[in-house]
Amino acid sequence: MITLEHFKQLAAYNRWANARLYAAALDLSELSYRLHTGVYFGSLHGTLNYLLLTDRLWLKRLTGEGDYPNDLNAILYEDRIELTKSRIAEDNRIVEVTGKYDETALRALHSYRTTSGMPQSQILADILLHLFNHQTHHRGQAHACLSILTGGEPPPLDLLAFQKGGAAPNLEKLIASKSAEDGRVNSSKEISGVHRGAATRASR
Numbered sequence: 001m002i003t004l005e006h007f008k009q010l011a012a013y014n015r016w017a018n019a020r021l022y023a024a025a026l027d028l029s030e031l032s033y034r035l036h037t038g039v040y041f042g043s044l045h046g047t048l049n050y051l052l053l054t055d056r057l058w059l060k061r062l063t064g065e066g067d068y069p070n071d072l073n074a075i076l077y078e079d080r081i082e083l084t085k086s087r088i089a090e091d092n093r094i095v096e097v098t099g100k101y102d103e104t105a106l107r108a109l110h111s112y113r114t115t116s117g118m119p120q121s122q123i124l125a126d127i128l129l130h131l132f133n134h135q136t137h138h139r140g141q142a143h144a145c146l147s148i149l150t151g152g153e154p155p156p157l158d159l160l161a162f163q164k165g166g167a168a169p170n171l172e173k174l175i176a177s178k179s180a181e182d183g184r185v186n187s188s189k190e191i192s193g194v195h196r197g198a199a200t201r202a203s204r
Contacts, residue, residue: 002125004103010132011098013159015091016168017139020155022048022084023169024146026178032149033080041073041138044145048083049075051138055090058131061112062124063097070115081175088171098128 025033025044034045041047053076056068069076077083106125113119139157146154156166 002129004101004106007098007101007106007125007128007132008095009163010128011095013162014132014135015095016162016166017157018087018091019168019171020157021139021142021146022087022171023174024155025142026080026084026171026174028146028149035149037145037148039141039145041141044142044149045080046075047138047142047145048087049077051135051142052076052083052087052090054134054138055094055131057115058127058134059090059093059097062110062127072115081179084171084175094131 025048028044032044034043036042037044039047041050050072053068053072053074056066060066060068077086101124106123106128108124109121110124110127111119111121143154143157
């Protein structure tokens with residue numbers, strides 16, 4: 001029988017796997033990140049957005065808190081840095097929400113409404129199993145995108161690797177580093193543009 005400790009492990013694993021996945025996504029060029037690869041949601045960008053959206057949907061059903069679009073194809077964040085920040089926050093929230101349940105709550109019925117407004121009731125443990133299985137399924141699609149886009153082996157996301165203490169990147173540090181790098185590139189472009197403009201004026 002699956003217990004609360006199993007769900008806590010799955011919540012922690014979800015955060016670990018997403019950190020590995022997003023670190024690899026942040027390393028791609030903008031073109032590659034958005035390139036249509038033939039997966040169901042088109043691109044890595046579309047797949048990662050969908051997975052965040054559906055996690056928010058289920059957390060809304062579980063807690064009654066938070067927002068999500070009714071359109072399951074909606075792109076929540078065009079900017080991948082903002083998407084990553086929201087993924088970090090959502091994964092921390094999943095760990096927190098899961099940790100607040102007890103064994104009695106897991107065996108109880110939980111009521112919610114579907115996106116079409118239909119009332120539903122289901123055992124809480126079964127809902128959580130679906131949540132974590134759904135994450136793994138679509139994370140696999142994102143993992144395939146990375147393989148297609150890079151031609152190499154993406155970071156392993158096996159549960160066993162997590163259980164054996166495999167390291168996960170610090171996404172917040174990666175975001176800060178990438179933001180600083182993008183800022184330097186933009187500044188360089190601006191300076192280059194100024195120099196070109198000055199040269200053009202001088203040649204007239």
